[in-house]
Amino acid sequence: MPRYLKPVIFLACLIPLGRLVWLGFHSGLGGNPIEFITHATGDWTLRFLLITLSISPLRKLTRQYWLIGYRRMLGLYAFFYGTLHLMTYIWLDKFFDVHEMLADIAKRRFIMAGMTGFALMIPLALTSTRWAIRKLGGKRWQTLHRLIYLSATAGVIHYIWLVKADLKKPLEYASVLGVLLGYRVVAWMATRTKKSSVAAAKIEVAEN
């Protein structure tokens, strides 16, 4: 892979944020800028989660094994936009009103789902370094990072639960997530059948 690709993608991932800033300075955020920012950062959190989740299947299906080198960056961008989304809520929407936010979390299941999705990303961001992988050991690290399945699911549920009537967009995210998680289930079952058939073959050989 060309060496300049990584910085290019790194910068490309900042375009959604750059767009918001540009629109902010050019009266482009519409009548309710805080709502606009909330929706945009929320959308991009989900998009980056789904992009991150698509790396492994894409890598195996296309045999482009170098793709793995981009997964951490994309996952961290999901966390980055998730943090912006949460900050928009805490700062711009609730203006640090802790009492109101606690009431919100307790009473509103869509807020609860969103908070869960974000909270699940925190350990993943914290253990995204090489050092953490070494410390945890590959197997444990991998198990821990499967939390992204739950995080993305919580994020999509958060979206489904908050819309008034039009489920089109949240269901689009849900179907992409369904395909990405479904692929993993199928792949897992396939390896299990393979393993058991290998085991069965071994037993057969031993018996003969």
Next chain:
Amino acid sequence: MLIKKAEDIRSSEITPKSLYLNRRKFLAGMAMAGAAAAGGAGVREIVSPSTRVLAGTKIDGIKKSPFSTTETATPYKDVTNYNNYYEFSTEKDEPAKLAVNFRTRPWKVKIDGLVDKKQELDVDTIIKMAPPEERIYRHRCVEGWSIVVPWIGFSLSELIKRVNPTSKATFVEFTTIFDPGQMPGQRRQVLDWPYVEGLRMDEAMHPLALLCFGMYGEELPNQDGAPLRIVLPWKYGFKSAKAIVRIRFTEKQPLNTWNISAPQEYGFYSNVNPNVDHPRWSQAKERRLGEFFKRPTLMFNGYDQVASLYSGMDLKKNF
């Protein structure tokens, strides 16, 4: 020397008098608001630009109304580009674009149900039934945002009186046009089309209930419900049906579209009430478009004169 009296100036020409910042300074404003609040001061408002394009036809002979609020009107640009109008789209910035070629003439309104004479009235006949008044009303959306709009129209009662509902008529139902050819949002079953809304007869006869055909001194823009809509300032915005083609008087309480869509979330009455939350979000506060900080939501959106319509009713049950 020409000295213009305040009454000579159309409200559309008034620049919001409060000190405001241009929206392009919005981000700077947010930082300022943060800093100011941290310092205990608090920047009150960050309002969008007042620049606007006059698009519609001016309405002449508009009378002032004692029902008008003195609060600053929301910029025209926001009221015409931030619309919940699902017949066109579920995205708020889309109706402004998708409604550009919506045909509002010729336009007939069917009057039927429990009336002496069922008839079809031309919208231009209806508009001339009474002199136009400017009513600057607060308008609160069930989603938690609000605007202040100088609507033009006259009391809905003016029309109702003229079409003679029978003594049996206890409710009135409003139907929005169904025309998926012109309204792309109706090609999807997001809601049960056509959009219907309803009022109890005494609510409909209340002088605050407005039959509306203009705003900001002009004819109603398409994305705001042209050519004819109702405006019920003490109720959540969705009660104020747009692009009305049918007014039907009934004995039974009519259904309303959002109630059909989610009965546990949207009731028949849908009076603005800070003490009764939407099941999924609080209704205690609202964000006035153009302002940074949320403001407390008022009972009946501040229109206490309607309270007597609901005396003795449990408003938690009759949400």
